[in-house]
Structure formats: structure tokens, C-alpha cells
Amino acid sequence: MTDRIIEFLRDRRQNGLDDGPCMVLDLDVVRDNYTSFARALPDTRVFYAVKANPAPEVLELLARLGSCFDTASVVEIQQALAAGATPDRLSYGNTIKKERDIARAYELGVRLFAVDCEAEVEKIARAAPGSRVFCRILCAGEGAEWPLSRKFGCVPEMAGRVLEHAHRLGLVAHGLSFHVGSQQRNPRMWDSALKSSAAIFRDLAERGIHLQMVNLGGGFPTKYLKDVPAVKAYGQAIFRSLRKHFGNRIPETIIEPGRGMVGNAGLIEAEVVLISKKADDDKVKWVYLDIGKFNGLAETMDEAIRYPIRTEFDGDETMACVLAGPTCDSVDVLYEKDPYFLPVSLEIGSKVLIEGTGAYTTTYSAVGFNGFPPLKSYVI
Ligand SMILES: *Cc1c(COP(=O)(O)O)cnc(C)c1O
Numbered sequence: 001m002t003d004r005i006i007e008f009l010r011d012r013r014q015n016g017l018d019d020g021p022c023m024v025l026d027l028d029v030v031r032d033n034y035t036s037f038a039r040a041l042p043d044t045r046v047f048y049a050v051k052a053n054p055a056p057e058v059l060e061l062l063a064r065l066g067s068c069f070d071t072a073s074v075v076e077i078q079q080a081l082a083a084g085a086t087p088d089r090l091s092y093g094n095t096i097k098k099e100r101d102i103a104r105a106y107e108l109g110v111r112l113f114a115v116d117c118e119a120e121v122e123k124i125a126r127a128a129p130g131s132r133v134f135c136r137i138l139c140a141g142e143g144a145e146w147p148l149s150r151k152f153g154c155v156p157e158m159a160g161r162v163l164e165h166a167h168r169l170g171l172v173a174h175g176l177s178f179h180v181g182s183q184q185r186n187p188r189m190w191d192s193a194l195k196s197s198a199a200i201f202r203d204l205a206e207r208g209i210h211l212q213m214v215n216l217g218g219g220f221p222t223k224y225l226k227d228v229p230a231v232k233a234y235g236q237a238i239f240r241s242l243r244k245h246f247g248n249r250i251p252e253t254i255i256e257p258g259r260g261m262v263g264n265a266g267l268i269e270a271e272v273v274l275i276s277k278k279a280d281d282d283k284v285k286w287v288y289l290d291i292g293k294f295n296g297l298a299e300t301m302d303e304a305i306r307y308p309i310r311t312e313f314d315g316d317e318t319m320a321c322v323l324a325g326p327t328c329d330s331v332d333v334l335y336e337k338d339p340y341f342l343p344v345s346l347e348i349g350s351k352v353l354i355e356g357t358g359a360y361t362t363t364y365s366a367v368g369f370n371g372f373p374p375l376k377s378y379v380i
Helices: 003-014 027-040 056-065 074-082 099-107 118-127 156-168 187-206 231-246 259-265 298-303
Strands: 022-025 044-049 068-071 090-092 112-115 132-136 144-146 172-177 182-184 213-215 252-255 266-276 285-289 309-311 318-324 333-343 351-355 376-379
Touching: 003 022, 003 266, 022 027, 027 044, 027 056, 027 231, 027 259, 056 068, 056 074, 068 074, 074 090, 074 099, 099 118, 112 118, 118 156, 132 156, 156 172, 156 187, 172 187, 187 231, 259 266, 285 333, 298 333, 309 333
Parallel strands: 022 376, 044 068, 044 252, 068 090, 090 112, 112 132, 132 172, 172 213, 213 252, 285 318
Antiparallel strands: 022 266, 144 182, 266 285, 266 351, 309 351, 318 333
């Protein structure tokens, strides 16, 4: 949370514009994050993962700073172009694309595509001839607070075949990608994927296909309740692994930070709607906010992401609370298995500040479930 955000919220309240929860994002923090990535990984190009926060101001700032963009749909491609990025700075990084969307991306000038199977390679060969492709390999996602499962990527043994197929069909077999899982708190988790990558590089080189690039994905964390290592530690661990597995032939690398670029730039202000107990002798209170899983806090699913919450009563005695959202859906509970400790003095009508909410909040918000409007967003 920054002074600029706190001032903005104070003005908003004083001007009577306070009509529901909102997320305020400070562009100065995004600028600092971009600089930290560029310094920590000086030979690596940054492709910001647009889905984390596609606000035009964020994309425009990053485009000005020289960032490239990882996009997942035609709309995201158009958003990045509108922000001033040229198509050679875009990657269509979703492994699941309709052929007509590939054709549209090609028309818009995009020439870099992700694949993870031969069927997707065939679509790209037809709709975006001659383009560069990189194959995503599966990654265990261990140590990540928001792991990415087996939805994307193929086993390393298959990746060689997928890229050979691309080569055969006239595409440029450009490289490999992986994602170590979002909010990855262990900088050493890139090592095993880099080891597999180096083996695929060697294997394909023997067959006359010379890959150029490793896409190191996202996963760089933002600070929630637990401390996380600095970006610098990630840069060092990744560089060590690159040296170890590729020797003197370190390939071109790119990163695709989403959360790590915008997470700590955003703050949500919300309000306590109700505080109650379910029985007189209950040890926990229920605290209902005007924000929940459907209007911004979807990442509390399975209580995966635990946001720091500030109140004006911080420092007072605390008690265990179940924290829930305002809708009439029973899944709209944020923290219950592991209750959240909040001040006993917290009152109905109190404001709460939810930190680290610049990523995966505004666009994860429903259009109007139960009549609650989507999360408002201000970029300052
Ligand atoms: C979502 C996504 C990212 C961003 O991940 P973070 O963990 O937010 O950094 C990067 N690359 C791809 C392909 C993604 O889908």
C-alpha cells in the first residue's frame, strides 16, 4: 500500500464517491517492479502476462518501458496493440486456440505461438504459416501456492516430436516454455524444467533442429502474508541453472511475469457489512465483507491466496473470524478452514484494506452475480 493510494481513497470518501469496494493500483509500483525484473534478469526479455491485469494504463506504461506481452486471446492481442506494443513484441502464449483466432492474430502481425501437441501445430501451420512456435512442457508446480495442474504442456519426451512436426510443416521450431506454478516461493523450482529443456535442445540439435529460446514463464511471487524471496534471488537461481544445464550455450530467454509485476501495486478497500455468531457460545465470529469470491477475490478459492488485511483497529486484541463475501452463494466464503484473525473491535461499517490485490482481481470479477457490480478499478 502506498501513500498515493491512501490519499486517493481519502479523497474518494471525502467527495462522497465511496459506493462500494474498489481496487486502486499505483503505476509507480508497476514501474519499480518492471525495473527490478529487468535488473535481476538482464539478458532476459520481459513478456508481461496481460491476464493478470489488462488495465490500459498498465499496458501503456509497460509498452513505454519496453516490455513485450504474453497474450492469450485476440482481445488481449488487441489490448496490447492499442497500448502501443508492436506485433513483434507479442506472443500468443495460450496453448488452446481456435484456428480462426490464430488466423486473426497472424493478420494482426503476431508471429510467435505456443503449442503443446501436434494438432495445435497443424492449426498454426495452416493459419499462421512460417511462424515461430515454442512447445510448452509440463512442470510439477511443486511449492507454488497457485499450481497450474496438467492443463498445459506435454511431457518432455513428447516435446521433441511436437517441434519436429512443426519444423516439417514449415514453421520455425523456436524453443520451449514452462510455468513453475503461480506464486512460486522457491527460486530453485526452475532447475528441473531447465534440465529437461537442455536435454530437448541437445536431442533436437542431433536431428538438425536448433532451438533458440527458453520461455521461463511466470510464477514470480508477490508478498501476501508470508515473506517471499526478492526477484534478485530468482534471477541468480535461474542463471545458475542455465549455466549448469546449458554450459556456454545459454539460449535466448524470456519471462512472463503477471502476479509479480502488478500484485503489490494494487489495494482493495472494502467494507464490513455484518458481524455475527451462529450460536451464543461460538468461538469464532463471522465477518461478512462487501467483496467476495464473485467480485474480485476469486483467488481465495481453496483458501489458496491469503491476503494481508488491514483495519483501523490493528494492534487491538484479535479473534478468529470466518471471513465471507456478500452474495447468497454458500461458496462465497473466503477463509473458514483456516480462520482469519481480526481485531475484536472491528465494527459493522468499518473499512478494511486488502493488500496485494493488483493481480487476478478485477478481471476475475463476475459481471453482476446476485446484483453485485463488478469490482471498480482506479489506476493512479
Ligand atoms: C498466467 C500466465 C503467466 C503469469 O503467471 P504469474 O504466475 O502470474 O506470473 C505467465 N505465462 C503464462 C503462459 C500464463 O498463462
